[in-house]
Amino acid sequence: MKKYLLILTAVISIITTGCLKDDEFLTTDPTNLLTDDAVWKSPDLVLSVLADLYDRYPEQQTITNWAEFTNFDEAFPSEAGQYWRTKQVDYPTGWWSLWDYGYIRDLNLFVQKCQAANELGADARARFLAEARFLRAAIYFEEVKRMGGVPLILEPMEYNFSGDPTYLQHARAKESEVYDFVISELDSVKNVLPDDGGIKSRATRGAALAMQSRAALYAGSIAKYGGATPLVSLPGGEVGISADKAVTYFTKALEASQAIITGGKYSLYKKKAEDLQENFAALFYDKSNNPEVIFAQDFKLKSGKTQDWTLANQPWSSAEEQQGGRVNPSLNLALQYEKLDNTFAPFATNNGNDYVYYNNPGDIFAGRDNRLGGTIMLPGTRFKGVPLDIWAGVMYWKDGKYNIISGDNFGDRDSIPVAGAPKSSQVVGTDGPVDGLQYSAQTGFFVRKFMDPTVGSGQIGTRSDVWWIRFRYAEVLLNAAEAAFELGQTGLSSTYINQLRERAGFTTQLTDAQMTFDRIVHERRVELAFEGHEMFDNKRWRIAHKVWNGENISATDVTSNLGKADRVNTMIYAMWGYKIYNPGNANDGKWVYRIVKPSNVTAAHRFNLGNYYSVIGSDILSNNPKLVKNPNH
């Protein structure tokens, strides 16, 4: 009986309290997601929404996407599955196509809801709003870079289910209109965003000005150089900017850059003045009080948000996993770094018919722009304290000539076929290069920029928290220098460039007369290598179709015309070191270098006119008949 009573009580209590009434049932707050009402009250929750929007910031080449750095002959992809990148002639016209209206809609929704969020504090709300508008400017800038003018949608659009979606279809804005939008939008948010050089991973006044300086510079150069490629334009102005707008844009770019320069919140990184190569490398991995970084994508160890650039690219000699060494900077890039007396010269490999003999493997690189060693790991240097071991084989003297013996795996040993030679000795470096062996330094180089010297950064279980720098002070100086140059103020231009060159170890300043277009292009290439600028820069200067013209180049072509803006750069070349084995000769034990082409480089890259602005997919065109196609497809 007692038992029945208990059951009855339980049943009654479940019936009366367990279920909700019908009308309440449909209005219950969900427990697994947050409603708008809940979010827009709490600054913390709004920040998490914003964090997701920050996370979707558009990128092309970035440290979490290493292979993209190997498309444009800046580096060779040393991974078996990626050799196709140096084997295909044409760049597909849709490769970097971007039509991310999902992201734009989310940003528009955020802006709309934030404007209506009365329960947030006024300051917090203004900052959130400005940040979202900053991100919206960023995505429109990225769209216009890749696609030309796109429809400017600034309100979240809603479908009314009438069966007729034509009112949702918008035509493309002019290319100049999108740039104007980006520039003016950044103008209006820059005064709301915090003016704090210590904030690196959220939008600041500095970040807005830096983006504005870049965007105005892009628009200015398209206006100025677009005339060189008349086929890359559309009659409606969706692609192409008229030449008379160039001065306005360059002036804007200079103003924005100067606002940062005179603002005093940022400066060049010079913490390790005793070693300028290390200083340049540290600028990218040093995250404490780094005065140069303006806006970065940050990472954090043990948080799930880490990156694997170091894991992907660590040299075999100090590798913490059975992988690494993927991005191999090309000789083509290495040759761009000048000698410290301001002259261009190829690396001295030959002296007449004989080789040039070096006592140490690193001697061939001595006396160069320190950004060379700061960007690229050179033979004869160290990473994580371990000496790099990059050399391709042994050259032994036999029958009146040098013969080469090499191995086919990291640090292979063999016996040199000369009487008196030891039974077994190392015949190839622990880091390679072995032609065709993935993870070995197939160009003779590894990448150093963004590499994390912390122990564990190359382990799958740990990875790295070095940030991806999107805007830094040096680029602002370069933007200012270029804008000033284009406006005819060469004196101002050289002042800015010389600051960068001084940090790189140059003692003789460039004179005003030495400021040329080639010089501007050159400084951007060497300072900003592996930071995602190369292709977009060549595109806006309209020299991409000349640089990647599909014609084979020889070793002589690679070492000539250094420092010329439109020098042909279609195939990757390598420079391999060899150890001399010639007992009794003065050159025994010395090092020589040869220029070779890796066997996986078979095609010369070609940038067609259709690559200047990516193809708009046929599904997009067919959904919206108001869109016009991009030219040359």
Add this chain to the structure above:
Amino acid sequence: MKKTFVYITLALTAFACKKDNYDPPSSTLSGHITYQGVPINVSSKDVTFELWEPGWGKSGAITVNVKEDGSYSALLFDGNYKLVIPRSQGPFRSITNAETKTDTMLLTVSGSRDMNIEVMPYYMVRDAKLTLSGTTVNANCKLEQIITDANARNVESVFLYLNQTQFVDGTNYLARTALNGGDITDLANVNLSVNVPDNRSGNGASGDQDYVFARIGVKISGVEDLLFSEVQQINLK
């Protein structure tokens, strides 16, 4: 019980679905891109035109590639198509179609069809003579300017290409020589010569091949695609 279930399943599998309800496309549309019936030679994989078949939900073009010798072919379903050569394609301009008054051409495919597409090239390479003398290939040709009205373009440069395969163009060559357009005094008598390289090995060919292929390419200023002469085999022995 279990057996019945198996039988029912088998029966369902056998009768439930029909086979594909479309026959594969079977009509071939082929021909050449021509000027007055003479095929226009172009580079490999660079020149395309579009076929549109209206009347379906979403529109998208069928892209047809033009081969090196100016020929093309496409396997299509029977139907009504619109043919358009995009403005940027080829070293030529489309001819305004009499029927549509635009550059679009209407065509009906019903069974295989051979059709030449007439266009207006900027130039034609006439009487190309490629001869071997010693280890040098000499070329002589006449460049006839076809478009002479407001749309006329200058010759930017003329190239002579050699390759070990029949694909001879700006991205496929062993050796090449260039002549600047400004240096041509007589378009009716253009001369070029290039040395046959000693090392003729490369992708897909061994070094001891005793013949090469050659042709002349013409870069017209402001036009991306090059115009070519016919590929010619040159026997070295």
